[in-house]
Amino acid sequence: MMKRLYSAVVDGKGFDILLVGLPLLFLITFSGLPLLYNVLMSFQEVDIFSLGSLIRPFVGLDNYRALLAQPEFWPIMWNTVIFVVCSIFGQFTLGFALALFFDAGFRGASFLRGLFLVSWVMPGLVVGAIWNWILSGDFGVLNYILRATGLISENIFWRSDTDFSLWAVIIANIWLGTAFNMILLSVGLAGIPKDLYEASELDGANVWQRFLTITIPMMRSTIGAVISLGLIFTLQQFDLFAAITSGGPANSSNVAQYWAWELSFRQYDFAKGATISTIMIITVMIAALLYVRSTRHEVRG
Amino acid sequence: MTQQPQIELVSVNKHYGGFHALKDISVTIAKGSFVALVGPSGCGKSTLLRSLAGLESITTGEIRITGETVNETPPRHRDVAMVFQSYALYPHMTVRENMSYSLRLKRVPKTKIDAAVAEAAKILGLEDYLDRKPNALSGGQRQRVAMGRAIIRNPKVFLFDEPLSNLDASLRVHMRKEIRALHERVGATSVYVTHDQIEAMTMADHVVVLKGGSVEQQGTPLSLYDMPATKFVAGFIGSPAMNFVSGEITGDGGSVLLDLPGRPILPLARQATPGRKVEAGLRPEHLSLAPPGVPAIETRASSVESTGSVTYLYCGGDPEIIVLSQEREPLSSGEPVRLTIAPENIHLFDPQTGLSIGQAAG
Numbered sequence: 001m002m003k004r005l006y007s008a009v010v011d012g013k014g015f016d017i018l019l020v021g022l023p024l025l026f027l028i029t030f031s032g033l034p035l036l037y038n039v040l041m042s043f044q045e046v047d048i049f050s051l052g053s054l055i056r057p058f059v060g061l062d063n064y065r066a067l068l069a070q071p072e073f074w075p076i077m078w079n080t081v082i083f084v085v086c087s088i089f090g091q092f093t094l095g096f097a098l099a100l101f102f103d104a105g106f107r108g109a110s111f112l113r114g115l116f117l118v119s120w121v122m123p124g125l126v127v128g129a130i131w132n133w134i135l136s137g138d139f140g141v142l143n144y145i146l147r148a149t150g151l152i153s154e155n156i157f158w159r160s161d162t163d164f165s166l167w168a169v170i171i172a173n174i175w176l177g178t179a180f181n182m183i184l185l186s187v188g189l190a191g192i193p194k195d196l197y198e199a200s201e202l203d204g205a206n207v208w209q210r211f212l213t214i215t216i217p218m219m220r221s222t223i224g225a226v227i228s229l230g231l232i233f234t235l236q237q238f239d240l241f242a243a244i245t246s247g248g249p250a251n252s253s254n255v256a257q258y259w260a261w262e263l264s265f266r267q268y269d270f271a272k273g274a275t276i277s278t279i280m281i282i283t284v285m286i287a288a289l290l291y292v293r294s295t296r297h298e299v300r301g
Numbered sequence: 302m303t304q305q306p307q308i309e310l311v312s313v314n315k316h317y318g319g320f321h322a323l324k325d326i327s328v329t330i331a332k333g334s335f336v337a338l339v340g341p342s343g344c345g346k347s348t349l350l351r352s353l354a355g356l357e358s359i360t361t362g363e364i365r366i367t368g369e370t371v372n373e374t375p376p377r378h379r380d381v382a383m384v385f386q387s388y389a390l391y392p393h394m395t396v397r398e399n400m401s402y403s404l405r406l407k408r409v410p411k412t413k414i415d416a417a418v419a420e421a422a423k424i425l426g427l428e429d430y431l432d433r434k435p436n437a438l439s440g441g442q443r444q445r446v447a448m449g450r451a452i453i454r455n456p457k458v459f460l461f462d463e464p465l466s467n468l469d470a471s472l473r474v475h476m477r478k479e480i481r482a483l484h485e486r487v488g489a490t491s492v493y494v495t496h497d498q499i500e501a502m503t504m505a506d507h508v509v510v511l512k513g514g515s516v517e518q519q520g521t522p523l524s525l526y527d528m529p530a531t532k533f534v535a536g537f538i539g540s541p542a543m544n545f546v547s548g549e550i551t552g553d554g555g556s557v558l559l560d561l562p563g564r565p566i567l568p569l570a571r572q573a574t575p576g577r578k579v580e581a582g583l584r585p586e587h588l589s590l591a592p593p594g595v596p597a598i599e600t601r602a603s604s605v606e607s608t609g610s611v612t613y614l615y616c617g618g619d620p621e622i623i624v625l626s627q628e629r630e631p632l633s634s635g636e637p638v639r640l641t642i643a644p645e646n647i648h649l650f651d652p653q654t655g656l657s658i659g660q661a662a663g
Contacts, residue, residue, distance in 0.1 A: 195389035198356050203403035203450070204377045213402070217393040 035281065041274035048268050063275040072251050072259075079166055080235075080255040083173070087237075088230040090174035095181025095226070102182075103189045113186065120179040128243020131172040135159055135244070162252035165245045169253055172240050177233060181226055188222030189215070224294025231287040235280060256280055305368055307332040307490040308353065308458060313362035315348060315514075322348050323359065324515040330507070335484050335491045337505035339498055341537075345514040346494045350460050353492060355379050366457060382451035383460040386467065388443045390435040390450075396422075397431040400449045421449040424483070441472050448480070452487055459484075459491040465500065477504060498538050502526070510534050532655040535582045535648055541613070543582045544622045547652060550577045556596075557581055557647065561617065563599040570644040579658060582648035585613075585625035591641035598622070598640040602632050616640065 008014030037054075042063055044056040067073055102113045119127070134142050137157035146152045158168040192215065200210050216223075238257055241247055247254035247262065254262075256276055264273030308330040315323035323345050330336050338346040351357040353364060355376035364371050371379050391399050397418055398405075404414045422428045425445040435443055444464060451459055464480070465473045481504050484491050495501055501508045502522040509519040510533075518530040522538075529535035535543050548559040554575040556568045573579070591597035600617040607613075607629060614624040616638055624640060632638065649658040 193387065193389065195385050195387055196391060198354075198376075199383070199385060199389035199450075200391070200402070201356070201376045202354060202379075202381065202383050203454070204406045205402075206377065209406060213406075214391065220393075 038274045039278050039281070041271060042278045044271060046269075046271040046274075051270065059271075063271045067272050067275050072254070076251060076254045076256060076259050079251075079253065080257075083166060083170055083237075083255050084231060084234045086170050087173045087177065087234045088227060090170070091177035091181045091230055092223075092227060094174065094178045096185050098178065098182040099185035099189055102186060113182070116179040116182060118179075119176060120183075122176075124176065124237070124239025125243050127172060127176050128240045131168070131175070131240075131244060132159070135168050135171075159245050160249055162249055165249060165253035169237075169240050169244050172244060173234065173237055176240070177230065180233075181230065184226045184229070185219070185222060188219045188226075191222075192218045221294050225291055228287050228291030228294060232284055232291070235284055235287075305332070306330060307334075307367060308492070309363075309365040309368075310349075310353075311363040311365070313349070313352065313364065314360050315345075315352060315357065316360045322514050323352070324513070326362070326511075326514075326516055328509055328516065328519065330490060330492065332490055333488050334506045335481070335493065335504060336507045336509065337501035338492065338494045338509050338511060339496065339501040339537075340511035340517070342496060343513075344511040346496075346511050347462055349511070350383075350462055350492060350494045353458070354381055354383050354460055380454075380456050381458040381460055382454050382456040383462065384444075384447045384451055384464045386463040388435075388447040388464075388467075390443055390446055392435055395432050395434055396427060396438070396446050396449075399435065399446055400453050402450065403454045417453050421453045424452070424486070425449050440468050441476060444468065444476060445479075448483065452483070452489075456489065459489050461491065461493040463494055463496065465495075465497075473500075480504065499540060502538065508538075510537060528657070529582075529648065530657050532580060532582065532650040532657075535650070535657075539584055539586075541585045541623050541625060543584050543648070544588075544620065545650075546581050546583065546620060546622070548579055548581050550575055550579060552576070557649070559598065561598060561600070565596065565598045567596055567598075567642065567647060568644045569647060569649075573649065573658060577658075578652050580650040580652050580655075582650060583622070583642055584646065584648075585623040587642050587646040588622070588624040588640050589626065589642070590624075590630065591639040595639075595641050600638060600640065602634055602636050602638050604634050605630065605632050614638065 005014070009018060040054075043058060043060060045059045045062075046056060050056045098113075098116065102109045134140055135158040137143065137155050137160065140155075140158070142158070143152070143155045147155070156164055158164045196214050196218070197210055200214050205213060235257060238261065241253065241255065241258040245253040247258045251259075257280060260273045260276040260280070262273075263269045263276065306329045308328075310326055310328045313323055313326045314321070326345075326349060328336075338349055340346050348357060352359050355371065355374060359372065366379060366381070391402065394402065400418050400421055401414045404417060409417075418431070419428075422431055425448060427442065427445055427449060430438060430442060430446075435446065438446065444467075447464070461480070465476050468476060477500060480493075484504075493500075493504060502525075505522060507519065508522050508525055510517040510525065512533050518525060518534045520528075525534060525538050529538060532545065536545065546559050546561060548557045550556070550569075550573045551558050551566060552575050554572045556566045557573075557579060559565050559567065559581060567581075598616075600622065602614050602616050603618060603621070604615045605612065606615075610627075612626045612628065612630045614626065614630060614632065616622045616624060622640065650656065651658060
């Protein structure tokens with residue numbers, strides 16, 4: 001028996017199954033089950049005493065109803081939308097601009113491009129700490145620059161002013177994600193054959209027309225992938241909120257992912273935390289679907 | 302009325318850093334002619350073509366198209382069309398969109414564009430493929446689309462950058478004729494880069510042989526074959542390649558003594574400097590089996606290959622001499638053979654400079 005099992009692993013189909021099975025087991029244990037557990041919890045009544053048990057009173061959509069009834073629900077959802085859209089817009093635009101800039105291939109371009117990745121490899125909490133200094137109301141360098149250039153006349157208290165607190169996190173998040181966007185877009189740009197540009201130049205296209213008729217259509221799948229990944233990463237962004245504003249003041253910079261954590265681990269309302277997470281899971285799944293679809297439509301000559 | 306040349310290259314030089322890619326190239330191309338730039342890889346032929354297109358800038362010299370200096374003119378204002386080696390079709394556009402791209406950029410009215418596409422598609426036999434994307438086409442069809450994209454613009458000059466090198470052998474022969482027929486039909490000036498001397502010989506009115514960034518010789522295809530100015534051109538034009546044997550002019554200046562076993566002496570058609578060291582060039586198709594009593598190269602056939610229409614004899618070993626015969630030679634490997642050549646068909650080259658000594662056929 002053992003011998004047969006051993007020989008199946010060494011030379012038969014068993015090895016293939018082993019190779020597939022190990023990562024699958026890992027995924028089910030550490031991603032699949034917690035995910036399902038989270039969805040289950042969103043339909044249950046959970047309190048601090050029933051935390052240890054799996055079978056708890058089923059309450060249907062009560063948690064969802066209660067959550068929607070909370071006055072801060074819609075403002076926080078709206079904050080999440082602003083945060084996601086503005087972060088992705090900023091990261092993508094700056095990332096694409098930088099990718100095009102480095103694609104010009106001047107001396108040292110690839111070295112500098114590599115340096116940009118430093119911002120991406122840094123932990124979010126560290127980035128948050130750095131931006132706390134930059135955004136600081138009294139002595140922050142951002143206020144200094146804005147004052148020196150005459151854009152503002154008095155200091156903005158970025159982290160404690162309800163009009164600016166969300167933007168403080170967005171700015172930091174754009175800084176954090178731009179490099180990643182740039183690298184992916186650079187790869188996409190490098191994949192466009194140079195002779196296409198030459199052919200279109202001979203066909204009479206100027207720089208702007210070449211960008212619109214060659215670069216953008218050839219980058220379609222890359223752009224789709226970058227934006228979908230951006231959506232996923234932005235919805236996962238937690239560290240910056242923890243480090244910069246803690247969602248405050250008065251929920252002015254609170255977003256779904258941070259609120260879920262707050263509800264679960266600050267207010268010990270695990271059911272509502274799980275409910276928000278479930279709503280986010282659905283959103284991210286849709287983004288992931290879009291991402292997979294966009295990578296499938298690769299166009300290469 | 303003397304016609305103004307379509308393209309003039311005047312002492313064109315190009316340096317890439319320390320590398321001198323184009324050396325003092327001057328070529329004049331008449332309107333409506335088909336010119337081939339030919340040479341081994343790295344000879345600068347593609348660089349020259351790209352300089353004509355404006356994709357490369359030249360360091361010194363002048364490029365004129367219809368009398369107008371275009372050194373500083375960007376490619377899109379030169380009114381030249383180019384067919385790339387890779388075809389460079391726009392993969393995200395259909396055949397129709399590929400061909401109409403330049404007209405759409407110029408905002409030509411849609412009815413005119415449709416008519417132009419229809420006409421080009423008809424010439425090239427692409428009517429059934431207009432709505433396909435390039436990746437659904439065969440190599441030959443892509444090649445045609447690339448040409449369609451060029452002819453639809455009706456440009457002053459067509460540039461071809463080794464357009465047939467990605468096709469298989471039989472399709473290449475076919476497309477060669479098609480391009481030539483297209484040229485005769487459209488009548489536009491064409492510059493064609495190739496490393497294949499047969500393409501150059503069969504398609505062009507005027508061949509420019511490049512080597513190491515400079516023009517080795519230029520002229521009509523047959524003049525290059527009959528009167529190669531250098532040993533390089535002699536060896537490059539013609540297939541199989543010319544045989545080269547080192548030797549020495551005899552004391553009376555009327556014959557050449559070849560450095561081969563048996564020291565054969567072949568008579569020349571004209572006088573040369575007695576005692577001069579030379580390289581004798583003997584084309585395979587000019588050599589033949591000698592009748593008895595004629596001065597001849599005595600050697601052995603090391604192998605005999607017959608294709609049915611012609612026979613290749615590989616003779617001797619150092620250097621090997623190839624003979625191309627129209628007859629079915631009743632020979633087998635190892636047999637002794639005697640080879641002769643008409644005196645006027647012997648080419649002589651200087652062993653140091655490689656320059657032709659006099660002109661063989663002259």
